Amino acid sequence: MNKRITFCSIYFFLSVLPTVSVFAQTKTVTDEDALYIRQIHDVALNQGRCYPWLYHLTKKIGARLSGSPQAAAAVEYSYQMLDTLGLDSVWLQPCMVPHWVRGDREIVRIAQSDMGSVELRALALGNSVGTGEAGIAAEVVAVMGIDELEKLGEAKLKGKIVFFNRPFDATKLNTFEAYGGAVDQRAYGASEAAKYGAVGVLVRSMASGLNDDPHTGGLLYKEGLPKIPACAISTNDAELLGRLLKKSPVKVYMRTTCQTLSDKPSFNVIGEIRGSERPDEIIVVGGHLDSWDVGEGAHDDGTGCVQSMDVLHIFKRLNYQPKRTIRCVLFMNEENGLRGGMTYADEAKRKGERHLAAIESDRGGFVPRGFTVDGEAAVFTEKFPAMQPWHAVLEPYGLHIKKGGGGADISPLKPQGVLLIGFEPDSQRYFDFHHTEVDNFEAVNRRELELGTAAMTSLIYLMDKYGLD
């Protein structure tokens, strides 16, 4: 666009400040709220700390798999940063975490095919056993899903490597829905294939499009079945392998040396501003501090952590004195165990803490679209309607409040009657980065990240002020 658009651009003005008395008809939001939410956005965009914090977490610390030295560094760093904010308390909550290590760089190679020998870009799936030093070599059988295995049976699968090749459905507008439609292959494929005597598994990466980046992520072994090794291969390589298999048999060699060591001690990192009127009503905001061991854990979930920390920073900078206690929780071990989330919920129960709501940011640091709300049926039915009048002050920022998922780390709080809220950014780019080498600082846009922080802070402001009755 050239300068001509300048003259048009005054029309683009988003009228975020409502005219006086536009809210007279509603009981629960006021012009003052609209102004305060504007202030929250101004501070987030001009003085927010989430972006430089993210820089440190990704570039100076990097990938932070549970049990790794980097995960320990992330605990220390985020504790120290929270400790600079003048909060009422900052503490570490101990938990034991699994300690899985990737070992040598994976080798996955088409050993024999029409094309000869070709290296495939691969990452072992988290929790996977290794192949042993010698590796394994076997013929590949491609399937489009777990449901095809039973028909093939032992006759066709015994001694084979099963290749799960069902792609994302590109027509799903929300990419998490496409993920939900494919991820069973990664999570359960290995044990399901082992039922029929398969010796290994390859999974098409959980990615929105075609490219060269393999996506790792956790698998779950079913008890009582042999544990067989599993790798994700890039979507481009999945396409190649699929094409070759349509023409003639293909034999693949795979070698991984990943293993699960004994549990390590680690921590959730917690900081809070105590409420002035109802200190025993807690609003949690959090993300998870651990990441997979590739890339830098930027969108998953460095962004959620630094946004949650920045929520407290913004309230402090605005000298906001909450009625309720606002607590930032950086959970450990979301990726391969959820030990942090479970420990937090157990401790809350043990201490008899009362949580009003918990908000999790774990869908990337993209431009905010709103929030999705979950809870036990009675809790949801009672509390969700109380949030609806808030649309009047959130819609000018393009934010909705809808029924939907909360977040993995906060999910163990659900039985305690806590309203679970998932921060929802735009989903289009998330599965370009998720669990890959390219989930790095450069993949995060500063303004998008900061607007997300502002959205979360705004919701918490409203929740603190009005409660959920």
Next chain:
Amino acid sequence: MNKRITFCSIYFFLSVLPTVSVFAQTKTVTDEDALYIRQIHDVALNQGRCYPWLYHLTKKIGARLSGSPQAAAAVEYSYQMLDTLGLDSVWLQPCMVPHWVRGDREIVRIAQSDMGSVELRALALGNSVGTGEAGIAAEVVAVMGIDELEKLGEAKLKGKIVFFNRPFDATKLNTFEAYGGAVDQRAYGASEAAKYGAVGVLVRSMASGLNDDPHTGGLLYKEGLPKIPACAISTNDAELLGRLLKKSPVKVYMRTTCQTLSDKPSFNVIGEIRGSERPDEIIVVGGHLDSWDVGEGAHDDGTGCVQSMDVLHIFKRLNYQPKRTIRCVLFMNEENGLRGGMTYADEAKRKGERHLAAIESDRGGFVPRGFTVDGEAAVFTEKFPAMQPWHAVLEPYGLHIKKGGGGADISPLKPQGVLLIGFEPDSQRYFDFHHTEVDNFEAVNRRELELGTAAMTSLIYLMDKYGLD
């Protein structure tokens, strides 16, 4: 996120297919429309051509400044691609375009300061004169805007290089508004400074944040004033220069060899599907084929071109027979002259063509948010309300229809009573790339681009079916 979110993800489901009879109460959209718009999205996301076309336009052709060989190649390429679609006609519309060339790589150097000598990352502004082979060296005077010049006057400005250093206002939610608040410095700064005897101008790049990429863009010389050379410097370098100037005087050396050669012949590229019932009512959809001469002209405006071409492709693939004529226009020379847009409007007038509406995509290939609508007062008042019932089928895709700017290329059609519609993608990342070396193919996300195409196609479908009465 790990597999736990899988189970939450069913809540994310966007209910894009309305339940039967939800539109019974409206006159102008039907369940059939909702289904057709779903089909448009399915085709765009599964079989769209915009992304491979963009690859060719950016990676194989590259930057396409008016008058350059690459601009000629882009004309030929887009003509050939439109010609593959089985349209009713594809043609070139001649126009003469300015031919500005950048010359040698710019040198902008702090020649003397507290820090000694420092190179600044700079790009000459489009239309700027050069400094001459020897370059110029002068003391720098920093201002935050044109309004400060008068007070300083000749006494302070004669023989100096004026440095315009007002940044974007980060608190504007829509970055085009921030651009609108700063771009007068780039467009008019040189002539305004020349009034007081300045010999050169440096402008802080029109960018959302701090980084090392200088942003070029057009300046306008005012008649009757000396033409002095002007460069943009990166926002990081603008910060540095601003800091140095607060401490002590700074002398800068600048050398540019840009020049304006004589006009060159070029073309708008046009393809259309003739309407079956009202062939004389034309709906235009377009972008601009030219770009600045740095980077690859991806978001500005390769994306708008390939989206507009893909609109016709999608209609053909769906065997859609429009009532009205749907015409794709790829305008030449938006960046430094608007000759294509003016030629198109002149020719339309000369031929007595009747345009119902013109839609331009020239705000980047980001995730779609909707459309902004403009027109002569009487036209707007009559036609804008006719679009409002369409929200029922567009909102499930997150699309709004609001008052706002149309687009530079289509603006000359306004006096002919044409409704002007600007496609509006999310604005957050646009001014990270605009007019820079990093406006390249890699900066475009495939799904975001394709969703934009689908949004544009959907609007045109509704407009073709229902008109604007």
